[in-house]
Structure formats: C-alpha cells, structure tokens
Amino acid sequence: MALIVQKYGGTSVKDVDRIQNVARRVKSFVDQGNQVVVVVSARGGVTNELVDRAKEINPHPAEREMDMLLACGEQETIALTAMALHAIGQPAVSRLGYQAGFVTDKEHTRARIIDITGGDIKERLALGEVVIVAGFQGQNTEGEITTLGRGGSDLSAVALAAGLKADLCQIFTDVEGVYTADPRVVPNARKINEISYEEMLELASMGSKVMQARSVEFAQKHGVIFEVRSSFNDQPGTIVKAEVPSMEDVVVSGVALDKNQAKITVSDLPDKPGTAALVFQALGAANVIVDMIVQNVGRGGAANLTFTVAKDDIHRAVGTVEKALENYSGVKVNYTGDIAKLSVVGVGMRSHAGVAATLFDILAKHSVNIQMISTSEIRISVAIDLDNAVKAAQAVHDGFHLDQLA
Amino acid sequence: MALIVQKYGGTSVKDVDRIQNVARRVKSFVDQGNQVVVVVSARGGVTNELVDRAKEINPHPAEREMDMLLACGEQETIALTAMALHAIGQPAVSRLGYQAGFVTDKEHTRARIIDITGGDIKERLALGEVVIVAGFQGQNTEGEITTLGRGGSDLSAVALAAGLKADLCQIFTDVEGVYTADPRVVPNARKINEISYEEMLELASMGSKVMQARSVEFAQKHGVIFEVRSSFNDQPGTIVKAEVPSMEDVVVSGVALDKNQAKITVSDLPDKPGTAALVFQALGAANVIVDMIVQNVGRGGAANLTFTVAKDDIHRAVGTVEKALENYSGVKVNYTGDIAKLSVVGVGMRSHAGVAATLFDILAKHSVNIQMISTSEIRISVAIDLDNAVKAAQAVHDGFHLDQLA
Numbered sequence: 001m002a003l004i005v006q007k008y009g010g011t012s013v014k015d016v017d018r019i020q021n022v023a024r025r026v027k028s029f030v031d032q033g034n035q036v037v038v039v040v041s042a043r044g045g046v047t048n049e050l051v052d053r054a055k056e057i058n059p060h061p062a063e064r065e066m067d068m069l070l071a072c073g074e075q076e077t078i079a080l081t082a083m084a085l086h087a088i089g090q091p092a093v094s095r096l097g098y099q100a101g102f103v104t105d106k107e108h109t110r111a112r113i114i115d116i117t118g119g120d121i122k123e124r125l126a127l128g129e130v131v132i133v134a135g136f137q138g139q140n141t142e143g144e145i146t147t148l149g150r151g152g153s154d155l156s157a158v159a160l161a162a163g164l165k166a167d168l169c170q171i172f173t174d175v176e177g178v179y180t181a182d183p184r185v186v187p188n189a190r191k192i193n194e195i196s197y198e199e200m201l202e203l204a205s206m207g208s209k210v211m212q213a214r215s216v217e218f219a220q221k222h223g224v225i226f227e228v229r230s231s232f233n234d235q236p237g238t239i240v241k242a243e244v245p246s247m248e249d250v251v252v253s254g255v256a257l258d259k260n261q262a263k264i265t266v267s268d269l270p271d272k273p274g275t276a277a278l279v280f281q282a283l284g285a286a287n288v289i290v291d292m293i294v295q296n297v298g299r300g301g302a303a304n305l306t307f308t309v310a311k312d313d314i315h316r317a318v319g320t321v322e323k324a325l326e327n328y329s330g331v332k333v334n335y336t337g338d339i340a341k342l343s344v345v346g347v348g349m350r351s352h353a354g355v356a357a358t359l360f361d362i363l364a365k366h367s368v369n370i371q372m373i374s375t376s377e378i379r380i381s382v383a384i385d386l387d388n389a390v391k392a393a394q395a396v397h398d399g400f401h402l403d404q405l406a
Numbered sequence: 407m408a409l410i411v412q413k414y415g416g417t418s419v420k421d422v423d424r425i426q427n428v429a430r431r432v433k434s435f436v437d438q439g440n441q442v443v444v445v446v447s448a449r450g451g452v453t454n455e456l457v458d459r460a461k462e463i464n465p466h467p468a469e470r471e472m473d474m475l476l477a478c479g480e481q482e483t484i485a486l487t488a489m490a491l492h493a494i495g496q497p498a499v500s501r502l503g504y505q506a507g508f509v510t511d512k513e514h515t516r517a518r519i520i521d522i523t524g525g526d527i528k529e530r531l532a533l534g535e536v537v538i539v540a541g542f543q544g545q546n547t548e549g550e551i552t553t554l555g556r557g558g559s560d561l562s563a564v565a566l567a568a569g570l571k572a573d574l575c576q577i578f579t580d581v582e583g584v585y586t587a588d589p590r591v592v593p594n595a596r597k598i599n600e601i602s603y604e605e606m607l608e609l610a611s612m613g614s615k616v617m618q619a620r621s622v623e624f625a626q627k628h629g630v631i632f633e634v635r636s637s638f639n640d641q642p643g644t645i646v647k648a649e650v651p652s653m654e655d656v657v658v659s660g661v662a663l664d665k666n667q668a669k670i671t672v673s674d675l676p677d678k679p680g681t682a683a684l685v686f687q688a689l690g691a692a693n694v695i696v697d698m699i700v701q702n703v704g705r706g707g708a709a710n711l712t713f714t715v716a717k718d719d720i721h722r723a724v725g726t727v728e729k730a731l732e733n734y735s736g737v738k739v740n741y742t743g744d745i746a747k748l749s750v751v752g753v754g755m756r757s758h759a760g761v762a763a764t765l766f767d768i769l770a771k772h773s774v775n776i777q778m779i780s781t782s783e784i785r786i787s788v789a790i791d792l793d794n795a796v797k798a799a800q801a802v803h804d805g806f807h808l809d810q811l812a
Contacts, residue, residue: 016462050482056422058489065492068500069485072478076456079475083464086471094474099549143505 002167003035003125007135007157010044011174012231013077022231023084025172026130030090035125037164039135039157040081042073063108067137067147071097074134074153081132092130095119097145100131101163102138102156104146111138111146113155113218116163133160151212158215162222169224171211172231177238178203178210180402181255185393188403192253193236196243199253202345202379216240243347251348251355252400257393259386261291261339262314263371264307266321267332271303275328279305282324288317292341292374292383306372308383311337339371340389343381344396356380362399368392408573409441409531413541413563416450417580418637419483428637429490431578432536436496441531443570445541445563446487448479469514473543473553477503480540480559487538498536501525503551506537507569508544508562510552517544517552519561519624522569539566557618564621568628575630577617578637583644584609584616586808587661591799594809598659599642602649605659608751608785622646649753657754657761658806663799665792667697668720668743669777670713672727674736677709681734685711688730694723698747698780698789712778714789717743745777746795749787750802762786768805774798 006029008022022038029036050069054061061069078094085092101117121131135153138146148155154171161169178200181189195203197220204213210228219226219240229237247253269275276295283290293307309317318335325331349355359380363370368391372383384392397403412432419425428444435442456475460467467475484500491498507523527537541559544552554561560577567575584606587595601609603626610619616634625632625646635643653659675681682701689696699713715723724741731737755761765786769776774797778789790798803809 016459019463053422053486054489057425057486058493061489062492065485065488065500068488068502069482072481072485075478075481076475079471079478080459080463082471082474083460083467086468087464094471096474096551145502 001033001035003037003164004029004168004170005037005039005157005161005164005166006170006172007039007153008041008172008231009153009174010041010047012172013040013081014044016080019077019080019084020087022081022172023088023090025231026085027088027090030130036130037121037125037160037166038081038130038132039153039160040074040077040132041135041153042070043077046073046076064144067108067111067145070147071134071137071145074136078132078134085130085132090130091128092132093124094132094134095121096134097137097156098139100133100160102159104138104140104148106140106142106144106146108144108146110149111140113138113148113159116159118160118163121164151215154211154215155218158219158222158224158226161224161226162218166224169219169226170237171226171228173210173228174230174232175210175228176230176233176235177228178240178254180253181393181397182257185257185390186255186397189397190403190405192238194239194241194247195253196247196347197240198243198378199345199347200240202343202376203254203256248348248351250346251352252344252346252402253348254345255393255397255400255402256343256345257389258341258343259389260311261308261341261383262311262317262335262337263339263383264309264314264317264321264333264335266305266325267334268302268330269305269325270328271297271301275303275325276305278324279321282320283309283317286316286320288313288320292372292381294372308339308341308372338386339383340386340392341381341383342389342392342396343379344400345379347378349378349380358399359396362395363392366391366395368395407439407441409443409570410435410574410576411443411445411563411567411570411572412576412578413445413559414447414578414637415559415580416447416453418578419446419487420450422486425483425486425490426493428487428578429494429496431637432491433494433496436536442536443527443531443566443572444487444536444538445559445566446480446483446538447541447559448476449483452479452482470550473514473517473551476553477540477543477551480542484538484540491536491538496536497534498538499530500538500540501527502540503543503562504545506539506566508565510544510546510554512546512548512550512552514550514552516555517546519544519554519565522565524566524569527570557621560617560621561624564625564628564630564632567630567632568624572630575625575632576643577632577634579616579634580636580638581616581634582636582639582641583634584646584660586659587799587803588663591663591796592661592803595803596809596811598644600645600647600653601659602653602753603646604649604784605751605753606646608749608782609660609662654754654757656752657758658750658752658808659754660751661799661803661806661808662749662751663795664747664749665795666717667714667745667747667789668717668723668741669745669789670715670720670723670727670739670741672711672731673738673740674708675711675731676734677703677707681709682711684730685727688726689715689723692722692726694719694726698778698787700778714745714747714778744792745789746792746798747787747789748795748798748802749785750806751785753784755784755786764805765802768801769798772797772801774801 104111510517541562
C-alpha cells in the first residue's frame with residue numbers, strides 16, 4: 001500500500017464532468033490499494049473571474065483581501081470533488097489549506113510555506129477516506145488566509161508529499177509529461193521517462209510551461225520524487241527525481257525555446273567601472289528581470305552592453321535605461337523584440353565535452369546566426385532571430401537525436 | 407460614538423455597483439463618528455448557483471461538504487466589500503466566520519451558535535478600521551466549517567451585536583422596514599416606527615418575509631435592539647425592541663396574510679382517545695408542519711378534524727393521513743388548497759378587550775366567511791377563502807385604522 005499525493009490543476013477540474021472524471025481516477029488508485037491525498041486548484045477560469053471583479057472594485061486591491069478572495073476558488077473545488085467521490089461510493093473529506101496545516105509566512109499573494117503539519121490527514125486516510133486539500137492556500141501565524149502565488153497548487157502538492165512522507169507525488173495536468181521539446185514546435189519531440197531536478201529546473205526557467213521552478217526546487221530540497229502526467233489518459237508521465245549516474249549517458253535531454261524575448265543594446269557607453277552597475281541597478285529597481293548579458297568594447301574604447309528581457313517589459317526597460325543614462329551624452333539605446341532564446345539542457349554535459357561545439361555547428365549548417373550565448377553547468381543558451389527560431393529548434397532536436405530513445 | 411453592527415443581504419451586495427453603494431453607506435456612518443462592523447451575505451444568486459452545481463454532481467451532497475461549498479459565497483463578498491472601502495479611503499479588514507469567533511454546534515447546514523468571541527474585532531475597530539464579517543458561517547469545536555441555515559446572515563448580525571455589546575444592529579434589506587400590512591396587498595399600508603419582539607415574531611411566523619423568527623428570538627433573548635431598513639435609501643426603518651408600556655396604546659400593529667395555506671378535513675373519525683394523536687404523529691414523522699387545528703363532534707358521535715398545512719405539503723400530508731388511518735373504515739379525507747390565513751397582531755390585545763369581536767364584525771360586514779380561528783396572546787388568525795383574501799386584508803387594515811399613525 002502506497003501513500004500517493006495527486007494534484008489536479010484548473011483545466012482538470014474545470015466543470016462538473018471533469019470533476020467526475022477526477023473522482024473516478026482517484027477511486028481507481030484507491031481500489032488498487034493506495035491511500036490517496038488529492039490537491040486541487042480552482043476551476044479553470046474562476047481565479048481570473050475573481051481577479052477581474054476585484055479590479056473593477058479597486059484597481060489596486062489590498063493583497064490580504066486578494067488572498068481572502070482567491071482562496072474561495074479552491075474551497076469550491078474541494079467540496080465538489082468530495083461530493084463527486086461520495087457519489088461513486090468513495091468516502092472522502094475536504095480540507096482547507098489551514099485545516100491541512102499549511103503554515104506560511106506573512107507575504108500575502110506570494111507566501112512561502114514554513115511548516116506543514118498535515119492536520120488530521122493521516123487519521124482520515126487510516127479510516128479509508130480520501131482527503132481532498134485546497135491547493136494554493138495556507139494560513140500565516142496570525143491566523144490570516146494566505147496564498148502561495150503562481151504555481152501554488154503544484155507547490156502545495158509537493159510540500160504535502162514531503163510533509164506526509166508520501167511514496168509518490170503525481171502532478172496531473174493537460175500535458176502528458178516533460179518532452180524533449182515543445183511538440184507544437186518540434187513534431188517528433190518525445191516524452192522523457194525520467195529527468196533530474198536540475199534539468200527540470202533549467203527547462204522551467206527556459207520557458208517550458210510544465211511547472212514553476214519553485215515547486216521543483218522544493219521537491220529537490222526535500223527529496224520528493226514526482227511524476228508529471230496527463231489527467232486525460234492513463235499513460236505514465238515523466239518521473240522527476242535526483243540525478244542518478246545513468247542519466248549522464250544522455251548528453252542532451254531537451255531543447256527549450258523561449259520566443260518571448262527582446263534584446264536591448266546600449267552602445268558607446270563610457271568604459272569605466274560602475275556604468276554597467278548603474279544600468280542593472282536601475283532595471284532591478286524597476287522590477288525588470290534581465291536574462292542574458294554580453295558586454296564588449298567597441299570603437300574608441302567605448303563599451304557596448306547587450307542584454308535580453310521579457311518582451312512585455314521592453315518599453316519599461318528602455319525607458320528605465322534611458323533615464324539612468326541621461327547624464328551620459330552620446331550613449332545610444334537600441335532594441336528589438338524579434339529575439340528567441342534556444343537552450344539545450346542535460347546533466348550529461350557535465351561529463352561530455354563538445355556539446356557547445358556540436359550546437360554551434362548545427363546552427364551554422366542551418367544558417368542561423370548566434371547573437372548571444374550564455375551557459376550553466378548543464379545548459380547552453382543562444383539568442384537568435386525570432387524568424388529562425390522554429391527551424392533552429394527542429395534542427396537542434398534532430399542533430400542531438402532527441403527523437404530516439406537513449 | 408456608537409458601535410453599530412450593520413447587515414447587508416444578498417440583493418444589497420449583488421454586483422460591483424451595489425457593493426460600492428454599501429461601501430459608501432458604511433463610510434458615511436464612520437464619518438459620523440461611529441465604529442462599524444459589517445455582516446454581509448453571499449452575492450444574490452451565488453448560493454443557488456453553488457447548490458445547483460453540487461446537486462449536478464451529487465443529488466444528495468453530504469451536509470459537511472455543502473457547508474464547505476456554501477461558505478465560499480460570503481467569503482467572496484467580504485473581500486470585495488473590504489476592497490470597495492479601501493477604494494474610497496476607508497481602512498477595513500475582512501473576517502471569516504471562524505476568525506470572528508463564531509463557534510457553533512455540529513449540525514451542518516443548520517448549526518446553532520454556541521459562542522461568539524468576536525476575535526480581534528474590537529482591536530481592529532479601535533485602530534479606526536471597519537471590520538467586515540462573513541455572515542451565515544461559523545466553525546464547530548472540531549474545526550469544521552458550519553453554516554447557520556436560512557436567514558443565517560441576519561442571525562450572524564444579531565448574534566455579533568450581542569457578543570460585541572453593540573449599541574445598535576441595523577438589518578439593511580430590500581424593504582423599508584416592517585409594514586402594517588404587505589403594501590402589495592394593502593396599498594395604504596404604513597411603515598411601523600417601533601415594534602416589539604413578540605409582534606415581530608408573530609408577523610414572521612405569519613408569513614411576513616422580513617426576517618426569520620430565529621434571529622428575532624435570538625435578539626429578544628439577548629436584548630439586542632435592531633432596526634430593519636432599506637439599503638437603497640436613507641429613510642429610517644423599523645426599530646424592533648422589547649415591549650414598552652406605550653406600545654400597548656396601539657391595539658393592532660399589523661395585519662399579515664398568508665396565501666400559501668391548504669386545509670385538510672378528516673371526517674367521520676371514531677371519537678375515541680388517540681385518533682387525533684395518530685394523525686399528528688404521522689404528520690410529524692413525515693416532517694409536515696401543521697398550523698391551525700379544529701376538532702368537533704359531527705353526526706352520530708363521530709369527530710371531524712380540520713387542520714391547515716403549507717400548500718406545498720398538501721399531497722404529502724393527505725397521503726400520510728390516509729396511510730395512518732387505513733385501518734379505520736368509513737373515514738373520509740378531503741382537502742382544498744384555496745385557503746388563506748389572515749392574522750391581526752398587537753401587544754395591545756393584552757390590555758384591550760373586543761379585538762376578536764371587531765375583527766369578526768369587519769369580516770362579516772364584507773361577507774367573508776370564517777372557516778377556522780386560532781389565537782395567541784397577541785394575535786388572532788382566521789382561515790378564509792383564498793378568493794376573499796385581498797379584500798379581507800384591506801378591510802381589516804382600514805377597520806383597525808392602521809393607515810393612521812397611532
């Protein structure tokens with residue numbers, strides 16, 4: 001008998017039919033002899049509806065009250081899911097975040113979990129009940145409702161699995177697992193059976209939408225093995241776990257493409273200490289996240305500084321840079337929104353040389369110009385023209401033979 | 407400086423506009439130097455929507471899960487109301503039932519309040535904040551969310567006023583107060599300025615829809631003076647409080663008409679002890695509430711038993727009675743759904759004789775036949791033909807000069 005924590009996201013509990021599907025799936029795991037704890041999100045669309053109503057009343061709603069408001073979404077789903085289980089003869093009980101012992105800090109709308117007691121979950125499981133827990137929400141030490149921010153329900157599930165020392169954590173979602181590339185971009189992309197936390201983190205931060213990095217980090221820190229799989233079929237998904245030696249046999253595990261990038265170039269910047277810091281401090285203060293950065297010395301000893309930001313931030317970023325540098329005459333700020341970032345990720349890079357050379361060779365053969373490069377221990381990213389993005393991703397996927405099982 | 411508890415029902419917080427109206431009204435009371443605690447219901451229609459969704463999933467949803475589900479409705483409203491107050495510069499904070507210290511028994515969907523601590527409401531008021539409390543909900547001693555059943559938000563407000571020792575409790579609703587009669591039936595009906603708990607209770611149980619009897623009973627028991635008034639204008643409403651001697655100057659305070667009655671007659675019942683008990687025990691077991699009862703002896707020593715029930719219960723009631731009496735041959739069960747109950751209510755009846763005589767005289771002059779009579783210390787009710795109901799109500803209202811201020 002295994003203790004399994006299952007998480008179902010908003011699309012999986014969107015309406016009555018889908019909630020009934022979730023109930024049947026949960027029951028099938030119970031019938032196989034498992035104890036099951038279910039973490040659910042708000043029904044798809046409900047959170048946005050609540051946010052819209054709030055903004056209509058107050059364009060800048062207090063974060064504490066936003067948490068009070070948004071916590072309703074999951075509360076509705078846990079009650080309906082319990083009723084759906086009862087309807088098919090499966091004893092079940094719902095639990096709000098605070099009832100399941102989610103203790104958080106006081107940062108409303110983006111609270112961090114500081115403890116999970118689990119409440120009476122183990123007792124209820126021992127009685128043969130399924131326990132359905134509201135994801136995304138907790139309570140701070142002052143008794144106020146808090147929410148965990150984006151991807152909060154995944155985090156709830158992983159954290160609960162850690163707190164309960166569950167045997168397995170399953171993240172049911174609308175994709176079948178983690179792929180070697182986005183199948184909409186690379187049609188012969190393949191589902192990965194096993195992947196390390198590090199690779200999953202690199203893919204998450206490279207724009208792969210499967211899971212937020214914080215949930216993966218939490219799982220890694222607490223050694224929670226989890227599976228990402230589809231809530232619409234019975235196929236096994238992708239197991240995410242600590243790196244094992246055999247994983248290094250695969251040099252590159254996946255290709256990620258982020259088409260939502262913009263590039264800013266500041267030219268003829270005086271090449272003296274502190275000017276780059278000036279630019280990035282101003283961007284940090286304006287809450288603009290900078291991704292890749294390249295600096296080189298141009299004509300006459302002046303420096304050129306190039307960096308990428310999310311496309312949505314481009315105008316705010318350019319304005320911030322221009323203001324920060326208004327006392328430097330002759331400095332020019334140019335930008336383009338037509339940039340993509342292509343990354344190859346794999347723990348095998350640690351032990352295999354030549355991955356960068358292979359990547360650059362593939363891109364050159366397909367006439368894709370590399371504008372910027374950045375690397376981590378298990379990742380190489382290049383900034384390229386948006387027009388070349390799809391062609392490049394397909395070529396790199398093929399070039400590293402990612403369509404073939406290792 | 408007064409401490410006021412204000413309650414706004416579902417129609418008063420139905421949409422964004424109305425929530426903003428409520429916020430402006432609340433702020434005006436604060437600006438006059440009062441401390442204000444606001445109790446709100448779910449937005450109009452939300453509770454029914456949730457119930458419908460639940461029944462679609464499970465025709466017999468567990469009451470515990472219904473409470474979990476329905477409590478969402480008020481949670482949404484408190485957050486939105488707090489945001490609306492913030493938007494007009496009024497500090498405010500929302501509180502769920504359990505955060506406001508509503509402790510109830512374990513009867514899900516119809517819990518009774520066993521204690522109200524108020525939580526930190528007094529501290530927050532002292533900081534200049536408005537505290538917005540979710541009506542209708544509490545928590546039992548096992549930490550489970552409970553709801554108070556029909557009229558629960560009124561009860562929350564009255565109970566909170568008692569717990570906080572508030573100076574005044576205001577029930578804002580979609581009527582302007584308590585009237586001498588339903589203005590849709592009696593056009594010259596007049597708003598009553600002051601009424602006693604007893605009269606309010608008699609009117610509530612006579613089908614006047616202003617408030618559920620349990621809230622009035624709670625107010626009476628704990629000496630909470632409350633005002634029923636409109637949330638759509640600034641007119642004073644009706645103050646409900648303990649009887650004072652001057653109230654007895656008014657012999658009749660109001661006329662109530664209940665058109666939702668049906669009459670059942672059981673004839674030729676053996677006139678021996680226990681047969682009436684048999685009938686009413688069976689009806690009680692079938693959850694049919696019996697209102698007026700008349701028994702008399704008919705032909706040949708057999709008894710006739712006549713009683714009224716709510717029109718919705720008529721078929722269930724007749725079936726139950728027929729089954730209970732199936733071993734008594736010759737008994738006949740007849741019924742009619744075309745009955746109305748007209749009541750006159752007033753604490754003045756205690757000290758004024760002749761009210762019944764006046765009532766019967768008025769009805770006789772208007773050719774209205776009286777089918778049954780029942781009385782309490784401060785009420786006389788008669789069952790009449792439904793066809794005569796409106797005419798009779800107008801005649802009685804005029805006959806007791808209720809259109810004129812006492």
